[in-house]
Amino acid sequence: MNVIHSTGFTDAVVARGLTKSFGATQVLAGIDLTVPTGSLLALLGPNGSGKTTTVRILTTLLAPDGGTAVVGGCDVTRDGVAVRRMIGLTSQQATVDDLLTGRENLELFAGLYHLGRRQARRRAQDLLERFDLAAAANRRVVTYSGGMRRRLDLAASMVSAPRILFLDEPTTGLDPRSRAELWSVIRELVAAGTTILLTTQYLEEADQLADRVVVINRGRVVADDSPAALKRQVGSERLILRLSRAEDMPRARSALGEGGTHPGAGEREITLAVQGPDHLRRTLDLLHRAGVAVEHVELCAPTLDDVFFELTAVAA
C-alpha cells in the first residue's frame, strides 16, 4: 500500500480546460487550476458554481467532457486506479457507515485499502486518537455529533495516508467551535506535508487556511491568487460612518462627493473607500466643516467577501 509513484513533480493537481455538462446545463465551462505540492488551495464559489463537479472529476468519480486533469502525476481519466491510490476524499455527504462504530468504519476502510489485519487495527487506533475520537471509538456513528462525524469522515479519508486530500465543503453546517477544531486538524495535515484542495462557500475559511484561492462562478474561474493579493485587488480599506442625525445624510454625501459614497446598513450609515490615514483625516475634516456630527467611525480591512461579491458580480 501507499503506492507512491515517481516523485519530483511540483504540482500535485493540474487541471486544464475542464468542461462538463449535465444534459443541456453546462456546469463547468473550462476550469484551470493548479495545486502546488504541499499547499492548500481553496476553491471558492457560491452554490451551483461547479465546485463539487470539479472535485468529483479530480477524484475520478466523474468523467469530464473535455480538458485534462493530472493528479499526483497521473491522468484522472486514463489512470484512475493509480490516482485513487494517492488521494483521499471527504465529500459533502457523510461517507461513513452510520450503523458501524467509528472504529469499525476505519478498520473496514483500512481493510479495503488492503492493509493487514494488525496494521489496519493500528491505523484505525492512530487515526481515532489523532482526530480526537478515541473516547467515542466504540460507539455507533449515529450517536456522533456533526463535528465528530466530519472528523471521522476526515479520518476515513486519511486511512491510506494519502498525499493529496480533497475536502468538499468540510465545515458546512458545523457550529463555530467544531469548525475551528476542524480547521486546526486541516492545518496540521498541511504542516505534515499533505496537499489539500478544499471547496468552501465561506470566505473566512479560505482566508484562514488557503495558500491560494481560486474563485469560480458559473463554471468559470474568475480569480486565482493568494488571499492577500485578492484583497489588494479590491484595494482600499472601507470606512463606515454612522451619523448622529439621519437628516444630515444628504449634506454628508454631497460634502464627500456622491460618487464615492454608498449608503450603509442603517439609515444613518455611509460607507466609502479610503486610501490611508491622510484620506481618513480629510474625510472627517470635510464632514466637520459641513456641520455633520459623526457618532461612530469604523475602519474595515477588505475581506474576501468584498472580493467575492465584486468578482462574481462582474462575472454575472
Next chain:
Amino acid sequence: MSAALTAAGDLRRLVVRNLRRELRIPDSLIVNTALPVIIMVLFVYVFGGAITTGSSGLAYIDFVVPAVLLMSGGYGAALTAVNIADDMTAGMIDRLRTLPIGGWTVPAGHVIASVVRNVTACGFALLAAVVLGFRPDAGLTDWALVLAVVTGYVLAMSSLAALWGLLVRSAQAAGAFSFVVLFLPYLSDGVVPAETMPDVLRDFAANQPITPIVATLRSLLLNQPMGSSGAVTAAWLAGTVLVSVPIAALLFRRRTSG
C-alpha cells in the same frame, strides 16, 4: 490469482459490513428471524384448518412448507434492493468508489450477504415447521438439493432485487420490490392448490416460476416423484441470475460514471 484473492478479501469485508448492519437494524433482524416463524405458524394454524389441499392428498403443513420457505427467504432477499439503494443515494458509494477495489464488489457484497442471512431465515422457518409437526422424508442428497434450490431462489431474488435497487433512485421506491416477491407465492400452487383458482389465475400459476420451485421442494422433502419440475426450476433460477447479474452490473457502471 492474487488479484482474485484480493477481490475475494474485499468481498468478504463488504459482506461482513452488510451482515453487521443487518444485525443492528431491528426491522431486518425481525424479517430474518421472527417473520419466518410467524408466517409458518400463521399458515399452519390460522389458514391451515380452512384450506383443503385438493387432489394432492397432503396434510396442509406438508403442502405449504415449500411456499413458506420461499416467502421467508424471498422477502428478506427483496430488501437487498433497499440496502443497495441506500448505499447508492448516501455518500457511502463515493467513499467506496475512491477505494482501490473493484466497483462490482459493492453490489455483489450485498447479494452475498443477502444469501447468507436469508438462507438462514429459511432454516428458522424449517425448524418452526418441524416443531409444528412437519415430518420430512428426505435423504442426505435430497437435503443437499433442498439447500441448493433455496439458495438458488434467494440468490435469484437478491440479484433481481439488486437490479431493481440500482434502477430506482430512492430507497422508498426500492422497497416496492418486496411486494412483488411477497405476493408471487400466493398466485402459485404453493399456498392453495392452483386447481381451485379461476382459469386466468390458474394459467398464471402454472406458468410462473414459484409453482415448479414449490413442486421441486415438495418432491425432495416428501420423497415424491419430481417429474419435470426440477429441470424447470433449474432453468428459471439460472435464467434469472444470468439475466439480472449482467444488467445489474451494467446499471451499476452507469450509475457510478458520469
